[in-house]
Amino acid sequence: MISPHPVVEELLAALTLDEKIALLHQHQPAIERLGLDAFHTGTEALHGLSWVGIATVFPQPVGLAATWDPGFLAEVGAAVATEVRAKHAQDPSLSLNVWAPVVNTLRHPLWGRGEEGYSEDPDLTAALAIGYTQGLRGDHPTVWKTVPTLKHFLAYGNETDRATTSSHLPPQALHEYELPAFVGPVAAGCVGAVMPSYNLVNGRPTHVSGELLQHLRDLAPEPIAYVSDAQAPSFLVDEQRYFDSHRQSHAAALRAGLDSFTDNSEASAPTIERVTAALEAGDITAADIDRAVRNLLIMRARTGELTGEDPYGVGPEQIDTPAHRALARDAVARSVVVLENDGSLPLEAPRTIAVVGPFAAHLVHDWYSGTPPYMSLIGDAVRERFPDAEVRVVSGADRIALRSRTHGRYLAVAGDDVAVAATAPEATASTHFDLEDWGDDTSSLRAVASGLLLSGAERFLRAGARRIGEWVAQETFRLVETDGGVRIQHLGSKGWLRVQRDTLALVADGTEKTAEVFDLELVRGGLAEVSAACEGADVAIVAIGNDPHVAGRETEDRPDMRVAERSRALWHAAAAGAGSAVLTVVSSYPYELGDLAAQANAIVWLSHGGQELGHGLVDVLSGDREPVGRLPQTWWASAGDAGELFDYDVVGSAMTYRYANARPAYGLGHGLSYSRVEYDSIELSATAIDAPPLTTAHTPARPAGSGGSLVACVTIANTGARPVDELVTVYAAAPDLAVPAPRTRLAGWARVELAPGERRAVEVDIDPGVLAVWDSADGAFRVQPGTYELRAGRSASEPLVSVTLLVAGAAPGARADARIDAAAFHAQSGLLTSDRTRERGQSVEVAPTREGGWARYDRVDLAGATGIRLLAARRSLPSTAPAEVRVEARSGDAWIPVTDAIAAPDTDRYGWTSLEAALTSTAPGVTDLRVRLSGAARVAELELICAEERA
Structure with a gap:
C-alpha cells in the first residue's frame, strides 16, 4: 500500500539507508538536512493525558464503558486529544501518537489490567473503541488531532508470566472473540497504529506473528504502523528464547510487519546495530526497511507535522478547561451503576450521613492516570450537596504508633525532613500512623501529621509520598505478628524494616531474622470509629474497593475476587448501626459480594473516576442525576464461575457470558434506574x-x-x-x-x-x-x-x-479440500495449537500437562479415499507416552479406528516429515474425523489420498 502523502515518498527517496534504520527505533533522531525533527512514538492517553503533569483525569476505561455510549466516548476522546495538542504546544517533543485505547476483552475478572479495557463483549469493546478513537483522531479530513494506537494485539489477558505464556486460540475463539475488538476500530479507519502484545499466540510471539499482523493490516482502509511494546523485541531472545540472536529476532519482526522498535528505553544503538547486522547478513532487505519507515512517516504526516498544517489551533491554555471539568464530572455520573436498591436511593434529605471506608476521604490513581488538577472526595461532595446534614467522615483505618523494642523509642517523622527514625521517647502526634489494610497481606502507613505515606523508594524510609504509585509500588508493607509484636516487610524491595544502631534511622535492608520487632500500640481503632460514626445515622455510605497499584495491576494478576477482610469487617460495623447502608464499591474490577450484598440496602459500583469522583457519585446518590451506568462485564458469584485465567478457548471451555452455564451475581448490562x-x-x-x-x-x-x-x-x-x-x-x-x-x-x-x-x-x-x-x-x-x-x-x-x-438454509456440505490444516479443527481435548515454523503456519501438539489428546474435523468426505498423508514432527519436551498419531472416523455415536498407529518421525520441532497410512476400515461418505496424538507427536496437515493418486 503506497502512502497517500506525497511528502512521505519524497522523504523516503531522500533518506539514506543509515538514516532509515535510525528511524526504526522508538526515539527517532532529528535529520536536519531534511527538516525532520526528533520524534518518538507513544504518549499515554488511556483515560486522559498521562505522565506529563496536570491534565484532566477521566474515569478508568472500564468505567467509561459503563456508559455503553460510543458517542460519549468520542466526546471524551476529543477532550483528551485537545489536551495532548495543548501539551504538545508547550513541549513539541510530546508525541501526537497516543498509545490508547486498550481493546483486549475482559475475558476474566482476575486479569490484573482489567481496568484498562472496556468490556467482556468484543463487539461492545469495538464500538466503544471506535467512539474513543474517533474523538482522538478528530474530524479534519486529512490532519489527525492525534494518531491512536490500539493495544495489545492479541489474546493478552494475564499478567503472570505475560511475556512467556502462550494463549491457545482455536479457530472459533480467534475469529469470534479475540479478533473483532481490533478489527472494528481498524476497519473504521480511526486507528493509525497497533501495538502487538507481550505474549505468544498459539506458540509464536505476537511480534513475529506475521500472518496475524497482516490479517489486521489488510482490513485497514489506509496504512497502519505496528509499534512494539516496551522491550518486547529483546524479549524474543532474552525472555522467550524463541530466537538464538537479536539479529535473527529483529529481522523476523521486521519481516512479520513490525515498524517501530520500543527497546532499551532511549538507547537506539542496539536496535540500529541489530537491524544493520540483519541487513548485512541478508536476513532482511532494503524493501523491508522502506516499508517500515514509510508507515512511520505516514503516522507523522497524519498529524500535520511534515507539511506544517494545524487546523486545530490548540494552545497551551486548553488543559483543565471548565468544559473538560464538566465533562469529567458528567463521565463519572454516567459511569455509576446501581446494582441493588430497596428504595433507599436516591437519598431523601437525610439529617445524619456517615461516609466511611478507605475512599470516604481518599482518591487514588492507576498506573496510566494523569495528575489531576484537583480532587473531589466523596465525603466533601456529600457535605457540599447536603449542607444542612450532619456528615461524619471516617476512613476506618487503625491509628497506631510503632515502638522499637531494641531501642525503646517510637518511630517518628522528623518535621519537614519527612525522614522516619525511632527517636521519640513517647507517643505523640508525630509518631501516629494510619494503617490501611488493602487485603492480601498488604498495608500502607500514612503519617497523621502530614498526611503523607511512608515510602521505601530509597533505602531510608520517608513519609513523603502522596499516593501509592510508580512502576514498583514503594508504599506498601506486610506486617507479620511475632512474639506479641510485629515485623514489617517493605514489599517494593522485599527488605525488612530495621532501625540503625546509632542514627536510629528506619531502613528497609534487613532480613526476616534481622528485622526490628515493633510493639504496635493502637491509638484509635478504626472499626470502633466506624461504628461510632454510623450509630444512629440515617444513612451510611460505605466506600470500599481497591487501590489500582495493589494486588491486581500491570505485572500482577488478582489473587481472587474476595473483598478484603478488613473492608468486610468495616462494612458489617457500619451496616449494624445506620438506618440504611449503601455499599459503594470503588474498584477497577468485579468482586464477590456474597453476604455483603444480602445486608445492603443499596449497592453501587463505579470505577476509579479521577478528579470528579466525589461530585459524580453524589450527583447520582442524591438523585440530581438519574443512574444510567450498566455493567460492561459480568460479575460472577465466584471466581470459579469465570473459568481458568490462562484459558483463552472461551468456546471450548464455556467461558464468558456467551458460553458459561453458571448464573452470575450480576450479568452483562445490569444496572438499575430510580x-x-x-x-x-x-x-x-x-x-x-x-x-x-x-x-x-x-x-x-x-x-x-x-x-x-x-x-x-x-x-x-x-x-x-x-x-x-x-x-x-x-x-x-x-x-x-x-x-x-x-x-x-x-x-x-x-x-x-x-x-x-x-x-x-x-x-x-x-x-x-x-x-x-x-x-x-x-x-x-x-x-x-x-x-x-x-x-x-x-x-x-x-x-x-x-x-x-x-x-x-441448507445444511452445510462436505469440505471441498482434501487437505486439512491441522489447526483448523472444530473441537479438541488435551491439545494445543502451536507454531509450524518460527514465522508461519500452525500445527497441533499434546499439551505439556497431558500424555495425549485429540482434534476433531467435521464433514470430511472419505468417498474414494484409500489413505491419509500426515505432515508430522516431534516436539522437544519429553514424554513417557509413545509419539504416535491415530486417525478415527465417526460411525453413528461411536469412533472407529481407520488407520494403524503412525509413529511420529524422529526429528526436531520443525523437522516436518510427510507420512502415509492406509485406511484400514471405513465406509465411503461424509463423516467426521478425529486425529489422536500421544506423547511428543506434532501434526501440521492431514490429507486424504484417493485411489487415482495411488494409481
Missing part, C-alpha cells in the same frame, strides 16, 4: 429469514442507528415517577447446532429516555450476521439454519421478553 421500567414485548420485522451467505468478515453487534436488515422492536414503559435513561439490549440465544454457537450473545442495543409514565416502542437494528459462527471446514463465518430466540431485558442473564426467529 424508576421502574417494564418490558412489555419484543417483535421482529421478520420472524423467518434465509441464512446469509458465507463470509470471512465478522458481523458485529452495533448500537441503534447503525443499520441492519432485521429490526427488533422492544416495547417498554416507565411505570415510575422519575425520568429514566434505559439501556435496551437485545441478545440472541442459539439452539444446539453442529458448530457450537453462543448460548447468549449481544445482538444490538439502544439508549432511550422515558418520561414518567411514558411507553415507547424502541427499535434496535440487528444484522442477521451476528448469528454467525466460524466454521473451520469452510474457513468462514456461517449462519446455521435453526430456530433462534431473541431476548430483551435488564441484562444478558435476565431476559424479560423473547421472540423466535427461524433461519432457513
